[in-house]
Amino acid sequence: MRWLKTVKLTAVEPVPTDILKGQDVGTRAVVAIPEFCSPMPDQPAESTAALPEDGDDLCCDLPHAHPDGAGDRPPQEILNSEKAQRMAEFLGFLADPNRLRLLSILAQQEMCVGDLAVSLGMNESAVSHQLRTLRAIRLVSSRKQGRHVFYRLQDHHVLDFYQAVLEHLDEPDA
Known part of the structure; x- marks a missing residue:
């Protein structure tokens, strides 16, 4: 699986803090969804609308957040x-x-x-x-x-x- 970058989505409901390892991020979280998967059961289908059409963003199906924004940027150089x-x-x-x-x-x-x-x-x-x-x-x-x-x-x-x-x-x- 290729990992390119994460996509920020605004959840319709607050994200459970236990999933985010106790970090309070309100309703804003980095949510990663693989292109071949359907929306997560606890997330409404429209939360995937922010994903690009070209399928360039591949991620896991568990919500997670990086308070320092570390997951917001793709790595500068990946070993070929x-x-x-x-x-x-x-x-x-x-x-x-x-x-x-x-x-x-x-x-x-x-x-x-x-x-x-x-x-x-x-x-x-x-x-x-x-x-x-x-x-x-x-x-x-x-x-x-x-x-x-x-x-x-x-x-x-x-x-x-x-x-x-x-x-x-x-x-x-x-």
Whole structure:
């Protein structure tokens, strides 16, 4: 369901305050009605007359109000579907404990595959496989020195992201 914006309607009868979470807004409330639904049972049919004909406003069927007017404005920027899909795939690659452990080491220093394998208690083949995946999504980069290949985090964005997640997980529950 697309959410574009809410529509202000003047209710014919006062809106019950328990629906509005105890906020007294009189008879003026933000009422959201999906384009495919009929009017709410306790609302007269004419209360939907204020909805635009083009069906551009899609909302839920429960009345609610925002005293500060926050629901009156559509968001300025919504993540487009293609970028949201790419972000979901990117974050999915991070949903692997071994990759996160690799990142935790590389957040501190660059290392070669052999040293990473020893540090993680994994075989070199498994570490190489994880590093290939992390390189494919541009989280790590490498440099060759003689016969050894050293891996490091791609750039400061990766380190910032890693540290932000760690800080978030260490925050006490509210």
